[in-house]
Amino acid sequence: MSEPEFVTPEVDAAFAAFRREILPRVRPAGLDPVRRTVRRRRNVRVAGIALLAVVAIGVPAAALRGGGGPVRPAASPSPAVSGTLSGLPSTAPGALPTCNLSFMDVETGQVQANASQPFVIVKLTNATDEPCLLAGYPQLKDFHVRRDGHDVPNAEVVVQHGSLYAVPDPGAGTLRIPPAGTASFAVGTGTAYTGPVSTIATATLTFHGDKRITLNLPANGPAGQPIPATVTAYARGSDAGR
Amino acid sequence: MSETVTGDISELYAAAAGELTLQLYAYTGDFAAAQDAVQEAFCRALPRWERISRYDDPAAWVRRVAWNVATSRWRRLRTAAAHLVVQRPATVAGPEPDHVALVAALRRLPANHRRAVVLHYLAGLTAEEIGAQDGVAPATVRVWLHRGRTAMAALLIDGADTDEGSAHHV
Structure with missing residues (x-):
C-alpha cells in the first residue's frame, strides 16, 4: 500500500493496530434504521407536497366560490x-x-x-x-x-x-x-x-x-x-x- | 471498501459500513459522528439504489457521500441531532478518542493531509483514487500523503517517548 520512498513503519504499525483494535468494536446500526429514516423522510415529503397542493387548489377555489368578482364569460366555446x-x-x-x-x-x-x-x-x-x-x-x-x-x-x-x-x-x-x-x-x-x-x-x-x-x-x-x-x-x- | 460490491444494498452495507465507520472515526476523531455519517450515506443511497447499483463501484458512491457528510460540519451537526435518537445503537460503546494515539496524531494534521492519509491507509485508495474523490491532482495527493505520514511518524514517536513508562490507556 505504501510507496517505497515514503516508508514510515511507525505509521504503518499504528494504522494496523488501530484497525485491529477498533474494527471489532464497530457495530453498525444496520439497514433497518436506514429504511425507517428513508420511509419517514418520504412521508414528510409527500405530506408537504399534499399540503402545498391543498393550499394551491383550495385557496383560489375558495376565493372564486366566495364571489371574488364577476365571472367573465369565456371568449370561445372551449374552456x-x-x-x-x-x-x-x-x-x-x-x-x-x-x-x-x-x-x-x-x-x-x-x-x-x-x-x-x-x-x-x-x-x-x-x-x-x-x-x-x-x-x-x-x-x-x-x-x-x-x-x-x-x-x-x-x-x-x-x-x-x-x-x-x-x-x-x-x-x-x-x-x-x-x-x-x-x-x-x-x-x-x-x-x-x-x-x-x-x-x-x-x-x-x-x-x-x-x-x-x-x-x-x-x-x-x-x-x-x-x-x-x-x-x-x-x-x-x-x-x-x- | 476498495473492492467493488454490487447487488443488494444489504451486501454493500455488510461489507462497507464497518470499514467506513473506521475511516471516518479516524478522520473526525468522533465515533458517533462517524456512525451518523455512514448511516446518512446509506439513507441517501437507499432511494437511489436502482441507479447506484448499476455503477461500476457503488461502494465508491457511498464512501464519497459519507465523507462529504462527515466533512461538512453543518451537515454533521444536523445529522447528529436527527439521528441521535433513532439511529445510534445504545449497545455500542464508542472508543474514547483520547485513548487512541493514532487519532490524537491525526487530529494534529491539516484536514487534507489527514483525509489523504486515512483514505490511503484505511480505505486502501491510491493517490489517483483519492485525487478523483477530492477533485485534485494525484501529484497533490502524493504531497499530502508524504507530509502527512512524515508528520504522523514524528508525532507517534514523540507520543511514544512521552508515554514511555506510563500505563497504556484503553
Missing part, C-alpha cells in the same frame, strides 16, 4: 384557461409528487406551421431522481406580445384546449414522468384572420413553479377580440403525441 387551475392534478396516484417546474428542463422547439396555424412543441424533462406526475393541460399566462418590433401592452391572449391541425390533443390525463423522462405539449395560434399579425414572443408556463418560455409564434385574431391560442394536453415523449 379558457388563461391563469386558471385546470392544469393541476386532481389526484395523486401512487402518492407520487406532482412535477415541479423548478426541477424540470424546459425546451421550446422551432416554430412550425400547418394550414395557417403556427405552432411550437414544448418539451419538459424530469431532471430529478424521482418520478413525478404531470396532469391535464399546461397553464400559460403573462403573454408578451409584439407587433412590428414593438411591445403590445395589455394584449389579451385567450388559451383554449384542443387539437391543432398538426398535433392531435391527447386529452387530459395524468402522466408519470420517470427521472430523465419527457413530456411535451404543443401551443398553436392562427394567422388566417384579417388584420395585422402579431408575435406571441414569450409566456409563462406555470404548474408547481413558473418558467418563462420563448414561443415566437406569429398570431392574429378576430378584430377587437383577444388573440386565440390553443394548447394540447401533456403527452408522453418529446413530440407532443404526434
